[in-house]
Amino acid sequence: MRAPIGTFDDVRPAPDCLELLPAPVADAVRNWRGGVPAEELVYVDSDPEVADTAAFVERYGQELLGVSANCVVVAGKRGGEVSLAACLLLSTTRLDVNGAVRRQLGARKASFAPMDTAIGRTGMEYGGITPVGLPGDWPLLVDPAVVDLEWVLVGSGRRRGKLIVPGKAIASLPGSVVVEGLGN
Structure with a gap:
C-alpha cells in the first residue's frame, strides 16, 4: 500500500x-462512524524522534508541511469553571487562542492546557495528540483549511506514527465545529 501523501516505508x-495506537485512538x-470508511484512515510509521512538524517534514518531505495539522488542547476559564477543548489547524498557522478560541468556548480567558492535563485527559502522548479518539464531551474546533484538504496528516x-485522514472526515468527528478565523 502507498500513502496518499508523502513517502513512507x-x-x-x-x-x-x-x-x-493508544487505547482511545x-x-x-x-468504532469509526465518520463520513468515510475506516479503511480510508491510513497509518504510517515514523521515527518518534522527529515527531515535531519541522523535524518531521525535514525527514519525510517538505511537501508534507502544507498538509500537516496540529491538534492542541486548550483550556477555557469562566467563573472558576475550566472547560477543555481541542483545536486542529494547519501546522503553518498560529492558533488564535485569545480571540476565536475564547469566543467559541464562551470563556473569559483561554490558554494552552498544561502538558500533564493534555496527556492525562486524552490518553495520548504529548507531540502525538490527534483529533481521532478525543474525549467525547470535548469540542473539536477545526480550521476550515484543514477540512478543505483532500488528505491531512495528523498525529496517531x-x-x-501518524494518521493520514481525508480532510472531509475531520468535520464528521465527534464534537467537530469548523471555526472561521481559528488560525492565522
Missing part, C-alpha cells in the same frame, strides 16, 4: 494496526 489501513478507529496518539 510502512503504510497500512489504520484498522489493521490498532495495536500500534484504537477505540475510535474500531503517539509520537511514533
